[in-house]
Amino acid sequence: MTYVSLLSPVVCVCVSHFVLIGRTSAFLLLHQARAERFFRSDHTNNWAVLVCTSRFWFNYRHVANTLSVYRSVKRLGIPDSHIVLMLADDMACNHRNPKPATVFSHKNMELNVYGDDVEVDYRGYEVTVENFLRVLTGRLPPSTPRSKRLLSDDHSNILIYLTGHGGNGFLKFQDSEEISNVELADAFEQMWQKRRYNELLFIIDTCQGASMYERFYSPNLMALASSQVGEDSLSHQPDLAIGVHLMDRYTFYLLEFLEDIHPASQANMNDLFKVCPKSQCVSTPGHRTDLFQRDPGSVLITDFFGSVRKVEITMETINLTVPGIPLERFGGEPHTETALAYVDQLPVAQIIHQKPKQKDWHPPDGFILGLWTLILLVFFRTYGIKHLKHIF
Amino acid sequence: TTVTGTRGRSAAVAIAALVIAAGIPLWWKTTETYRAWLPAARISELEALQLELRVEVEVVFARGTLSPEQQKKVPASRITYESCCKSKSLCLVEADHALHTLTETSCGSVVIYIIPEASALLPQDMRVYVGRSRTALLRSQVASVVGAGLPEVLAALDPQMEQVLQTMSFNHQDVTAALTDRLRPGLSTRDSLADSMRAFKSSPGYEITFSLLNPDPKHHQLHWDVEAALDAYIYPLLHKMAPVANFSVDSQILYYAVLGVNPRYDASASAYTLSADSLAHVINPVEARLGSNAASSNPVLNFLLYVPDSLHSPLIIRNDQKQEVASNAFHSPRWGGIMVYNVDGAYGNDTQFPVDIAIDMSRVMGVFLSQLRLMLGFQQTGAPPGFVLEAAGREGVAEWELDRLLWSRSVENVATASASITSLAQLLDQIANIVINDNIAQQVASAVTALQAAVAELEAGNLALALEHSREAISASERAFFDPSLLHLLYFPDDQKFAIYIPLFLPMCVPILLSLLKIFREVQQHRAEKRAKRD
Numbered sequence: 001m002t003y004v005s006l007l008s009p010v011v012c013v014c015v016s017h018f019v020l021i022g023r024t025s026a027f028l029l030l031h032q033a034r035a036e037r038f039f040r041s042d043h044t045n046n047w048a049v050l051v052c053t054s055r056f057w058f059n060y061r062h063v064a065n066t067l068s069v070y071r072s073v074k075r076l077g078i079p080d081s082h083i084v085l086m087l088a089d090d091m092a093c094n095h096r097n098p099k100p101a102t103v104f105s106h107k108n109m110e111l112n113v114y115g116d117d118v119e120v121d122y123r124g125y126e127v128t129v130e131n132f133l134r135v136l137t138g139r140l141p142p143s144t145p146r147s148k149r150l151l152s153d154d155h156s157n158i159l160i161y162l163t164g165h166g167g168n169g170f171l172k173f174q175d176s177e178e179i180s181n182v183e184l185a186d187a188f189e190q191m192w193q194k195r196r197y198n199e200l201l202f203i204i205d206t207c208q209g210a211s212m213y214e215r216f217y218s219p220n221l222m223a224l225a226s227s228q229v230g231e232d233s234l235s236h237q238p239d240l241a242i243g244v245h246l247m248d249r250y251t252f253y254l255l256e257f258l259e260d261i262h263p264a265s266q267a268n269m270n271d272l273f274k275v276c277p278k279s280q281c282v283s284t285p286g287h288r289t290d291l292f293q294r295d296p297g298s299v300l301i302t303d304f305f306g307s308v309r310k311v312e313i314t315m316e317t318i319n320l321t322v323p324g325i326p327l328e329r330f331g332g333e334p335h336t337e338t339a340l341a342y343v344d345q346l347p348v349a350q351i352i353h354q355k356p357k358q359k360d361w362h363p364p365d366g367f368i369l370g371l372w373t374l375i376l377l378v379f380f381r382t383y384g385i386k387h388l389k390h391i392f
Numbered sequence: 393t394t395v396t397g398t399r400g401r402s403a404a405v406a407i408a409a410l411v412i413a414a415g416i417p418l419w420w421k422t423t424e425t426y427r428a429w430l431p432a433a434r435i436s437e438l439e440a441l442q443l444e445l446r447v448e449v450e451v452v453f454a455r456g457t458l459s460p461e462q463q464k465k466v467p468a469s470r471i472t473y474e475s476c477c478k479s480k481s482l483c484l485v486e487a488d489h490a491l492h493t494l495t496e497t498s499c500g501s502v503v504i505y506i507i508p509e510a511s512a513l514l515p516q517d518m519r520v521y522v523g524r525s526r527t528a529l530l531r532s533q534v535a536s537v538v539g540a541g542l543p544e545v546l547a548a549l550d551p552q553m554e555q556v557l558q559t560m561s562f563n564h565q566d567v568t569a570a571l572t573d574r575l576r577p578g579l580s581t582r583d584s585l586a587d588s589m590r591a592f593k594s595s596p597g598y599e600i601t602f603s604l605l606n607p608d609p610k611h612h613q614l615h616w617d618v619e620a621a622l623d624a625y626i627y628p629l630l631h632k633m634a635p636v637a638n639f640s641v642d643s644q645i646l647y648y649a650v651l652g653v654n655p656r657y658d659a660s661a662s663a664y665t666l667s668a669d670s671l672a673h674v675i676n677p678v679e680a681r682l683g684s685n686a687a688s689s690n691p692v693l694n695f696l697l698y699v700p701d702s703l704h705s706p707l708i709i710r711n712d713q714k715q716e717v718a719s720n721a722f723h724s725p726r727w728g729g730i731m732v733y734n735v736d737g738a739y740g741n742d743t744q745f746p747v748d749i750a751i752d753m754s755r756v757m758g759v760f761l762s763q764l765r766l767m768l769g770f771q772q773t774g775a776p777p778g779f780v781l782e783a784a785g786r787e788g789v790a791e792w793e794l795d796r797l798l799w800s801r802s803v804e805n806v807a808t809a810s811a812s813i814t815s816l817a818q819l820l821d822q823i824a825n826i827v828i829n830d831n832i833a834q835q836v837a838s839a840v841t842a843l844q845a846a847v848a849e850l851e852a853g854n855l856a857l858a859l860e861h862s863r864e865a866i867s868a869s870e871r872a873f874f875d876p877s878l879l880h881l882l883y884f885p886d887d888q889k890f891a892i893y894i895p896l897f898l899p900m901c902v903p904i905l906l907s908l909l910k911i912f913r914e915v916q917q918h919r920a921e922k923r924a925k926r927d
Contacts (some may be wrong), residue, residue: 139876151689193815315718
């Protein structure tokens with residue numbers, strides 16, 4: 001054995017030396033390839049906040065706008081737990097809807113965007129400027145359930161879509177209040193301070209929509225609007241059976257564009273900027289990319305509208321199979337299984353055999369007191385006040 | 393008329409005086425927003441925070457490493473090391489275990505044993521061995537440093553000890569990775585960026601969900617003893633991580649849950665394969681079916697065990713180089729992991745369906761445990777050449793690995809808390825309309841105190857206390873920043889304030905001002921007349 005041990009150090013050193021080099025270079029290459037794919041974008045999860053701000057039946061098209069974006073976003077992979085959907089009014093179950101439980105986006109009722117599987121997080125009068133800002137900044141009361149919160153982190157890409165009636169520098173909520181572009185920019189800055197987003201895509205489909213993104217000043221924001229300042233966004237087509245306009249033009253063509261996108265598609269933001277040119281939209285869509293760090297041509301549509309997860313193969317595993325050692329319980333003795341039963345919700349036995357309960361005595365109620373006071377006063381009025389001295 | 397004139401004049405002056413002296417201060421006081429006092433000076437100190445991290449290192453020289461005169465100069469806190477490690481045939485792990493029982497190591501400290509060059513304890517090409525607890529064995533030739541005292545001996549060992557400490561405690565990359573959002577991009581390497589993207593950010597609690605997906609209950613009747621497996625393999629790790637965060641674990645079984653992609657049949661392997669590109673689309677359809685606890689806002693880690701249906705068994709995962717993956721599992725950063733468990737070997741063709749199958753939980757938990765370690769922030773440490781790092785084994789994590797995580801978490805907590813406090817102070821300064829309640833001021837004050845305590849403890853080297861203070865600091869600062877009352881008064885920009893106050897105050901102020909002017913002009917006239925009369 002000794003001669004082996006004399007020789008082996010020499011041999012071992014050389015071999016291990018070479019193997020080490022080979023292994024490290026292969027390791028570096030593999031790591032690099034993986035790193036390249038990993039770093040194409042910085043995000044690990046996607047969120048979407050879709051808001052429809054107008055109520056009343058004739059604003060059917062705003063709800064249809066929001067629901068069609070919701071539908072595309074779900075189809076491309078973002079789960080309901082990562083979507084905050086705010087609809088200010090209920091069109092599907094509105095009593096003026098001739099086709100209840102449907103919201104159509106195309107005339108002749110071609111496409112029902114309501115579907116079977118809609119999860120609305122903020123509905124009706126819960127859609128207010130305050131709630132919207134609270135969702136964005138995260139300042140919700142502690143009793144708010146998980147589905148109503150925007151639980152994004154520093155590697156989340158967020159899509160924010162607003163639609164409704166707007167003007168130069170404001171967006172109208174519920175016909176009674178407004179959010180200004182300054183407030184929105186401040187809310188985004190607070191999100192950035194807490195690193196609640198990695199990149200944010202802001203789409204707005206209202207009249208004079210471009211005014212809403214004029215005041216942004218936080219990094220990593222990209223914004224699209226359906227019309228410039230001074231222009232109106234127009235609606236697309238009315239449906240004569242339902243009686244209202246079904247969609248706005250910009251979102252109609254946006255939906256058409258998104259229907260061609262599938263989760264593995266490589267379409268980028270420059271294609272999105274070309275959606276709905278002036279010939280189709282009548283208004284001029286605008287966009288703002290100066291606050292965005294990456295080149296829009298390298299940003300995929302699915303970076304915001306879909307949810308393509310980064311995946312790594314698990315290379316290392318821990319060998320836990322040690323034969324002969326039984327699994328010890330960590331917490332102590334195992335608890336015995338007790339048969340569980342539901343509590344009686346309606347204790348019928350108690351009700352049937354109930355004796356009438358003794359009611360506690362209460363002093364006479366105000367009505368009785370008042371009645372007696374009236375009677376006494378009338379008595380002493382008619383028969384003279386001198387009888388009163390018998391009482392007091 | 394002069395009497396009425398004087399009376400009128402004094403009335404006007406009195407009303408004007410009342411308005412100015414009492415009215416304006418009253419209006420100002422009643423319309424100002426309540427702002428509790430914040431310790432602005434201490435907060436501005438936080439902006440220029442300098443972190444100093446100190447590691448306590450104990451160096452033990454074994455017999456034979458120091459020459460006798462060096463031994464005399466070394467302070468004698470000798471331990472009976474020789475008695476337990478005399479026999480040469482002691483294997484490395486046992487030696488490490490024996491050494492571990494000798495010294496008490498506190499959280500964050502490191503003990504380095506220097507053993508002689510010729511020792512047979514370590515194999516020839518290995519210079520350093522890092523055990524499961526906080527000890528390291530370093531082989532070096534110190535006795536050759538001629539005629540040196542203790543400082544020179546330690547200086548000679550410095551570069552090697554630094555390497556050991558960088559592996560066991562923290563290095564420059566770890567610290568910059570912990571501070572990634574607060575630094576300019578480009579300062580951290582891509583590897584550390586990948587690690588920071590993969591692991592969850594520091595949070596007060598995490599929820600872990602283990603799910604068994606059975607798409608084919610008609611053929612497979614699966615039994616998994618997940619409670620026992622969790623008790624044996626996962627809870628020890630979570631118990632060790634208790635100073636870092638709270639964990640809540642649950643498990644579920646989903647029937648008829650399918651993967652979103654169709655696997656392709658590969659005749660050469662006679663199995664169905666999932667390529668690495670299609671793995672990214674597997675998670676989304678499944679995620680809609682996984683529930684989560686509605687009451688908490690903690691991040692969720694999902695670990696899925698997928699047993700393929702009998703038509704698509706066996707199902708193997710292929711990586712980029714089209715090779716089979718040994719673990720048959722993949723993970724997604726900040727989400728969790730999925731393992732594919734093939735059961736086609738457990739039954740033949742003509743068995744009575746459904747077949748009862750018991751899942752081998754130790755194999756499954758081995759994969760989930762390694763994925764859990766990655767998600768929680770224990771990086772795949774690349775050991776420097778000549779180092780050997782003992783694998784953690786059944787305990788899940790070695791103590792020095794936990795210390796590494798505690799160092800980076802403390803730094804991260806301190807950085808995040810200080811950034812929150814400074815940005816909150818800036819925000820409250822900027823927007824004058826926000827009401828600052830007393831409880832927010834209290835939270836901010838306690839956050840600042842806890843932050844300063846954490847920084848002091850980091851400087852002193854008490855890692856456990858530093859982590860506790862940093863957790864306090866971050867929870868107080870988050871509660872202060874995200875308090876629901878910090879929404880500034882909406883629709884109250886300054887230009888609209890004028891529009892509100894002018895119709896109220898202008899009609900009242902105009903007569904007062906005009907009468908004051910009139911009085912002033914009369915007084916001037918009177919004075920002019922008097923002067924003229926005198927002259």
